[in-house]
Amino acid sequence: MLARAVDLIVSGDREVFFIAFTSLKFALSSTIISTCLALPLGLLLSLHPFRGKKLVIITLNSLMALPTVVIGLLVYSLISRSAPLGRYELLFTPSAVIIGQVILSFPIIASLVYSALSHMEPELLETLDTLGTRGYRKYILLINESKIALLSALLSGFGRVIGEVGVSMMLGGNIRWYTRTITTTIALETSKGDFELALALGIILIVISLTVNFLLHWRIRYE
Amino acid sequence: MKFSQKLSQRFVFFLFMFLFLLPVMMFAAGKHEVTSRLRLATTTSTDNSGLLNVLLPPFEKETGMKVDVIAVGTGKAITLGKNGDVDVIMVHARAREDAFVAAGYGVNRSNLMHNDFVIIGPADDPARIKGLSSAAEAFRRIAASSSDFVSRADDSGTNIKEKFIWKEAAITPSGKWYKESGQGMGAVITMANDMKAYTLSDRGTFLSMKSNIDLVVLVQGDKNLYNPYGVIAVNPKRHDGINYKGAMAFIKYLTSKEGQDIIRSYKKNGEQLFYPDVLK
Known part of the structure; x- marks a missing residue:
């Protein structure tokens, strides 16, 4: 079984690669959007405490445990054509999957960004203050100082979305040449009893994860 | 300090690149x-x-x-x-x-x-249904002998047909032998194959999986098994x-x-x- 799976990958089947590309596209887009949203929130939470901060953190932490199918269901009930946002015709499009995956990855990235920034050495903040560093320059320096931890946050978010199946299946519809991703294909092929293709895609998923992690860590190390 | 400043400039550059490219990418995708x-x-x-x-x-x-x-x-x-x-x-x-x-x-x-639908099951056929012309009778014998039966239980067309046949047989299936899986046809056939159980399948899916499984067609041809x-x-x-x-x-x-x-x-x-x- 494993040999045939490897065979499928090596032979360079066009559909297999299209599916892998689609997965990667969705996961990268949603991780980037989530990070753009989570970074400001993380900075706000760690540098400018406000009333209700604890509540926000508790909420974020709880949302990390939200099952993917629940997110799929919630978003479905918002974007179905008979629902409030139905007229935008988002259901069963790549945008729908990305919206779901942003909701999925935002809490985890935001929590980890907050924890990375709040665990910084207090001396650093004091130094910055005495140097008179203000505004966005201060944020940039802080982000730069904790970039390894931030990278872990980003990768955790990426890992959560590239491996999920509930959101992609419910909101994307597993449409061939459009919204079919690695995980939805694995679900489909397993249900058809075609374990070889499912296994081949599973291997690709692992390789993608390894590559993305490796590339990012490698860049950090040598910069 | 100078080195890290250069670094942070680069970081900002990438950040803005992302923020700028994002709408462009989404627009292209929408196009x-x-x-x-x-x-x-x-x-x-x-x-x-x-x-x-x-x-x-x-x-x-x-x-x-x-x-x-x-x-x-x-x-x-x-x-x-x-x-x-x-x-x-x-x-x-x-x-x-x-x-x-x-x-x-x-x-x-x-x-x-x-x-059409077919009733498939293990070749040794513990419920003795092979060759029956009535699907309802076959279901009655499966229930009477408490032989394992895997149901789609997912409100699919096949599941609706299965419930219809149980009704025809005047039986409400329940018990340990009746497994409600909630899965697709292929998965149910694979499960039934592993458990040596009976199940109802459309002929197309069964044919496409035939070479990988041991289950055989036991009952077919009843007009109740027609699948339009x-x-x-x-x-x-x-x-x-x-x-x-x-x-x-x-x-x-x-x-x-x-x-x-x-x-x-x-x-x-x-x-x-x-x-x-x-x-x-």
Whole structure:
């Protein structure tokens, strides 16, 4: 079984690669959007405490445990054509999957960004203050100082979305040449009893994860 | 300090690149969707059998439309049609289809094709149902002997048919032998194979998996096992943005000589899977 799976990958089947590309596209887009949203929130939470901060953190932490199918269901009930946002015709499009995956990855990235920034050495903040560093320059320096931890946050978010199946299946519809991703294909092929293709895609998923992690860590190390 | 400043400048640069590129990327992705799309909700049995892979390309080529196939159980396909999330549905549960049209959710229902269901099970056949001509009688014997039976239990067309046969047999299945799996046809056949259990399957899915499993066909040919497929356009008056024109063109194509010929000539492992109903 494993040999045939490897065979499928090596032979360079066009559909297999299209599916892998689609997965990667969705996961990268949603991780980037989530990070753009989570970074400001993380900075706000760690540098400018406000009333209700604890509540926000508790909420974020709880949302990390939200099952993917629940997110799929919630978003479905918002974007179905008979629902409030139905007229935008988002259901069963790549945008729908990305919206779901942003909701999925935002809490985890935001929590980890907050924890990375709040665990910084207090001396650093004091130094910055005495140097008179203000505004966005201060944020940039802080982000730069904790970039390894931030990278872990980003990768955790990426890992959560590239491996999920509930959101992609419910909101994307597993449409061939459009919204079919690695995980939805694995679900489909397993249900058809075609374990070889499912296994081949599973291997690709692992390789993608390894590559993305490796590339990012490698860049950090040598910069 | 200078070094780290340079670094942070680069970081900011990348950040802005992302922020700038993001809308561009999304716009490009949106642009892509200008060509008209037709959303088809259909059953797993038609999709898993591979029929759609030969049936759709000629239509897409002729009309320039792209057909998005959402393969779910019949029950869910009908719900998607009700909510206006798809433009056309292709399903197999006649009573539900008629109710869907009668309630004003669908229009222009058309017969499309048929095949049949078969009762499959282990070759040693502990419930002694092999060769029976009545599906209800076979179900009675399976229940009487408490032989394992795997049910789809997912409101699919096959599951609706199964419940109908239990009703015909005047039995409410329950007990340890009756396994409600909630999974697709392929998964259920695989489960039944592993458990040496009986199950009800459409012939197409069974044929496509035959070479990987030990289960055999035990009961077939009962008129209660007849499995007709229908195609229905979603009523455009119910929701905005329904691709009604596309749906009608699709139904016209499926019931045309071209569509019906493709259905007739589609074979898997040398066996015909579906029989056209419009042009016989």
